[in-house]
Amino acid sequence: MLLVTSSITVPVGFFFYMPDPALKQWDKEDKRLKKRGIAKKDRPIKPERDSAYPTKTxxxxxxxxxxxxxxxxxxxxxxLA
Incomplete structure (x- = not known):
């Protein structure tokens, strides 16, 4: 995050984003199954988001x-984001 003034911009904090590995793996598999024409009811359900991996928001x-x-x-x- 940056602090912006009329004369300077100063970084005031940072945090590294890491996507939830379980959701990433599910998304990859879901896309593969969609491409093969597998119906939604026959594909695995989306897993719950792990709170250890916060979203960017x-x-x-x-x-x-x-x-x-x-x-x-x-x-x-x-x-401004």
Missing amino acids: EIALGLLKEFKVAHSLIKIKGV
Whole structure:
């Protein structure tokens, strides 16, 4: 995440995104089965998302919350993502 002012841009936090391996594997298999013409009812159901692998949106919101707590005097007027 970056802090942008009229004169400088300062990085204020970071987090590395990693996709859920189970969902990634399911998606790959689902695409393969779709290509072979397998009906949806005959394909495996989508697994539940593991909370150990947050989405990019969840990561961004977490970074904003951390920034707000750490720098409560700074007012955020807009976010560009």
